Amino acid sequence: MAAESVSELERLTRKFRPPLIAFFSRRVTGLAEAEDMTQEVFVRLMRTQANIEETSAAYIFRIAANLIKDRARHDLVRRHFADAVRSEGGVGIDPFDPFRIASARESISVLWAAIQALPEPTQQIFILYRVEDIPKQTIADNFGFHLRTVDKHISRALVFLARRMRQQA
Structure with missing residues (x-):
């Protein structure tokens, strides 16, 4: 990664970090989780082949919205799994007791x-x-x-x- 794109990423981080944390804080349970998801936005932004200088706020918040959707899907799968385990008759039995x-x-x-x-x-x-x-x-x-x-x-x-x-x- 070139020095210009690193400094541009730093500029984007300074500019969008507080609004992203606020965005995530309204949608997740804790500040630590909001911080982690904000970090993931910037990781995904770095992985894209798009030109960082031309990155818009809409694109960054689209990444954030997709992270929220991914998290919701992940939580849904975990809930379905937990429900399935409970319904199999192993209610109250810890398999790792x-x-x-x-x-x-x-x-x-x-x-x-x-x-x-x-x-x-x-x-x-x-x-x-x-x-x-x-x-x-x-x-x-x-x-x-x-x-x-x-x-x-x-x-x-x-x-x-x-x-x-x-x-x-």
């Missing part, structure tokens, strides 16, 4: 300890099938087992893990 996070971590620790306690071929087969998502036939071929044997190992693992999880609860 520290107790729920700690409880889930504890459950995962118990589950992992139970998986580690499985007999060796059952443990490997269970991890390959349930964690790594490898088809039963591939597991059977690699272990040299029949498909029914792999099914039995997976069933035993599930029963063992369910019992362990119930004991810990």
Whole structure:
């Protein structure tokens, strides 16, 4: 950016900053937000390929009006999302509740300890099938087992893990 356009931008900033802050202050909740939106007007003005010297007040306030519209659209989307979350039956439940996070971590620790306690071929087969998502036939071929044997190992693992999880609860 040339020095002339920087000084012209400074001139525009001095001239339009107070009226823009007043414009935004009437339309947003706080002065800090009005300041941020005023700054965004000048950022957008710098990004345009238009000649800064020929920038009119109408053009600057059109940018400001568009920012207000963008903000309103953004707020509307957030409200719709919040309404959708509330209507899904999770009313009053914070998905990031520290107790729920700690409880889930504890459950995962118990589950992992139970998986580690499985007999060796059952443990490997269970991890390959349930964690790594490898088809039963591939597991059977690699272990040299029949498909029914792999099914039995997976069933035993599930029963063992369910019992362990119930004991810990």
